[in-house]
Amino acid sequence: MQQQIDWLVPVALPALAGDEDFVGLDARVIDFWRYAAPDLRTNTVRALLAEFLVARALGERATRVEWDDVELRWEDLAIVVKSAAFLQAWDQRQLSRIVFTGLRGQSWHPRTGYSGVAAHRGDVYVFAVQTSTSHEAYDPLDLRPWRFWVLPKRVLEDLGASSISLTAVRELVEPVELDGLRDAVRWAGGR
Template identity: 45%
Template sequence: MSIPNLGPLTIGRRNSSEPIRAHGETVGRLGEFWSWACSDLANNTMRGVLAEYLVATALGAATGTRTEWDTVDIRTPEQWRVEVKSAAYLQSWAQSQLSEISFSIAPASGWDPQTGKTSTDVLRRSDVYVFCLLHHQDKQTLDPLDLDQWTFHVLPTRVLDERCPSQKTIRLSRLQRLSPLETDFTGLQRAVTACAEETICEVLLAPLTSG
């Protein structure tokens, strides 16, 4: 008996018109499932996925498909590794007050979807962090698809490694003290480029300065 191929699936982009079938009969469309499952863009899970897509779009890295368990969120055409975190003052559920803004920055072990194996090294694997804040504070007009309601804070990962080496979360006030580049969507690519190139320069200059 032949051994089945259990390697990673090749995932292609789907479109909303693809049918959901039962016994050869169409019982729905993929777009209907997407609308059912993904319309609440204010909840933490979907807001996070949307934030990744917005950053990927700004960086020209949204042409493929999202890899759920990759060691970093985005890999750009320049091979920069970008980690994306999101937070918001408003949630989709009832609130007694605005949410306090904090982001996860915990170092982690890495899982490779191509091999199914986990690295034992606990670290931050990106070159750049993009902290995406849905800053809008009026629940009646909240719209995560309105990019004017977002602010982006961009920071080289090395700054977190130097200043917050084992820290798991960071509040907005503390993040701002690290002097990230703050921008709207239109300046996001420029900010990430500046931080990524600064990181590359640090790596290239390290052998020269260590002696």
């Protein structure tokens, strides 16, 4: 006879404003944010910023879901957001060559684990690139240099792509700016 498992399910927490105090430490949440994400140009933070930009362009105000199969769910679409930049937050000899990886992967669920099958998990793929090519022009708060290439899953499936270069993406679709992202996602999602 199989034993019933009682799952430890986290409770939803209210959104933080930043002025909340930690208990047992002379610090507030904003202090942690400043420590953890002081530079919007770093790869990890830039990826989160790209997800945020896509979510806001689509009118989403919810917070991201850690460990979800996709970065964003909007209407009935599962959206994967991949981001990159030509410039990094470290010294470079040349501009970065942009290749988006991890387009296919196994889905994961806390109760069942990994699916065992690598697949394209999103319905729509948004390739977000901060296009500045000089550090003097790279203002992380200026969103005008961002460009977004949006593709339906079927295009990547037809290519059999687990990764794709920006050069190849450019051959498949024209970029849009932030204000054109909603229409591009609707198009890629077959709406």
